[in-house]
Amino acid sequence: MxxxxxxxxxxxxxxxxxxxxxxxxxxxxxxxxxxxxxxxxxxxxxxxxxxxxxxxxxxxxxxxxxxxxxxxxxxxxxxxxxxxxxxxxxxxxxxxxxxxxxxxxxxxxxxxxxxxxxxxxxxxxxxxxxxxxxxxxxxxxxxxxxxxxxxxxxxxxxxxxxxxxxxxxxxxxxxxxxxxxxxxHDMPFLTNLEREFLNIVKKKKKDGKKIIFYLPTFRKNKSVFLGVSNLSEIEQFFLLLDKNDFFFVSKFHLVASVKKLDNYPSIASIMLELPYKIDVYPFLKYTDILVTDYSSVLFDFLYLDRDIICYAYDFDTYKKEDRGFILDYENLPTIKTYTLSDLKKSILCIDKYNLHEQRTDWLNRCFGxxxxxxxxxxxxx
Structure with a gap:
């Protein structure tokens, strides 16, 4: 037919x-x-x-x-x-x-x-x-x-x-x-939902907070938030960020868009989870540190020449049992972390890293x- x-x-x-x-x-x-x-x-x-x-x-x-x-x-x-x-x-x-x-x-x-x-x-x-x-x-x-x-x-x-x-x-x-x-460049149009959440981020920046944007990619198998199942460990991580004037924003991949914060009510007031329909690009220009894992957003973020942390808590599993990599992951112009403890240290010591030249080289390689x-x-x- x-x-x-x-x-x-x-x-x-x-x-x-x-x-x-x-x-x-x-x-x-x-x-x-x-x-x-x-x-x-x-x-x-x-x-x-x-x-x-x-x-x-x-x-x-x-x-x-x-x-x-x-x-x-x-x-x-x-x-x-x-x-x-x-x-x-x-x-x-x-x-x-x-x-x-x-x-x-x-x-x-x-x-x-x-x-x-x-x-x-x-x-x-x-x-x-x-x-x-x-x-x-x-x-x-x-x-x-x-x-x-x-x-x-x-x-x-x-x-x-x-x-x-x-x-x-x-x-x-x-x-x-x-x-x-x-x-x-200025965006000529934002949805009502984007404006609502952007206003929250803008207020946090006005209050002196540094914005961390966490954008993980999807996994074939169900993953836990930040690769950690210990609620106390996650709570301590967020309390430390808050104490040091960081504000954590996240949006999870559409394939795994179940709201994570529902499981962590104790940290809901010190982080922001974006709804799945929102486009992340209006938020990137307000981001101080991008945290991702295997997402291509890190390449686009090179245009802003700001710090990028790759938090690959399941690197070996992802490489061998999930998608794997099409390029040499270790050569990416980012700070590499593999545990929540490493991620915490990298965020708190972010000023000691200087990857400007590597980011510029990769920007030219990827986008000319x-x-x-x-x-x-x-x-x-």
Whole structure:
């Protein structure tokens, strides 16, 4: 039945395009299954809207499945519609360019025939994924980009992505990640939820607190908070941070987005856990120390040239039994810690580290000199 439906759609589009052509000035953006307003496709959408007249664009639409996202964007004057609406069908058959963040199935794929599709992805990998993950042989089709293009920020990025995706070399386009552009520029739009939580962080900074942002990646198996099951040890860690004027903010990966603070009510007042729908990038520019493990966010944070601590409490297990690594983890331009005690010492002695040169070298390796002008120019070719 699906084959028949696809055949009918193809016949319809073939006839339709005899009389009408796709409009290069119509652009569609979406991501995360339509459930979040986040990541590179979000910031591409915002950038194109900011430069709409300069670029000669007529329509830039965001596709969503979420009522709240639709209402907030619409109220702010942006063009947005539900993914499965008639408006969406219209924009699918008229738009010349589509930006998506992860998988093409966020779009009504049969209706994109003849358009240019660009996978923005969400960062340079540290851990193996896609075709490079030998432990994951299911859904291999997801990693075949077919006719889609892939945004990469450097030759180094190309070499990593070529291990993860099946992508034609001529379909690799280069530029700056849109989300990184806004690390050093004012963001034209924030959701109500983002503003609410950002105000908390801003107040803490105004009160003299240094912000630690903890962004761990997901594990295949269930993990414990900070790799420690001893409640007393965790409490002592947070009390020490509070005593030394640090404020701890965290957001856990969507795949493991069960609220952690529910299990630790005693520390709820001295740390902040962000809801899973929030995009983390508005918070990075207020971050003094980034703590992560195997997340690509550390590469993007290089634009801010601030301290990064890799807290890899399960390093051996992750390397041998989980995703493993696509690069040499030990060479990353970060402070490495493997126990909560080491993490504590590194935070309290953060001023003794000077990794500026290493961070600069890695920034150039990962992102080169590409700008958003390059991104737009190469996308619209």
């Amino acid at each position: 699906r084959v028949v439906i696809r055949f009918v759609i193809n016949v319809f589009l073939s006839v339709f395009f005899v009389f009408f052509s796709r409009k290069k000035t119509f652009v569609v953006c979406t991501g995360w299954g339509g459930d979040r307003f986040a990541d590179n496709s979000r910031y591409m959408y915002l950038y194109l809207n900011e430069n709409m007249n300069k670029l000669g664009l007529d329509k830039i639409v965001w596709l969503t499945n979420d009522n709240e996202i639709e209402n907030e964007l619409s109220s702010a004057g942006y063009l947005v519609c539900k993914r499965n609406s008639l408006k969406s069908v219209y924009y699918h058959i008229r738009a010349g360019l589509f930006f998506y963040d992860q998988f093409v199935y966020d779009l009504l794929v049969p209706l994109t025939k003849g358009a240019k599709l660009i996978n923005m992805w969400h960062g340079l990998p540290i851990k193996r994924f896609g075709l490079s993950d030998s432990n994951n042989n299911s859904f291999l089709k997801l990693w075949d980009l077919d006719t889609s293009f892939l945004l990469s920020c450097s030759n180094y990025g190309d070499s990593l992505f070529e291990q993860c995706f099946k992508v034609k070399k001529e379909n690799m386009i280069h530029g700056m990640y849109p989300r990184n552009f806004y690390l050093n 000199k590409w700008t958003m002008e390059n991104t737009v120019l190469n996308a619209f070719k």
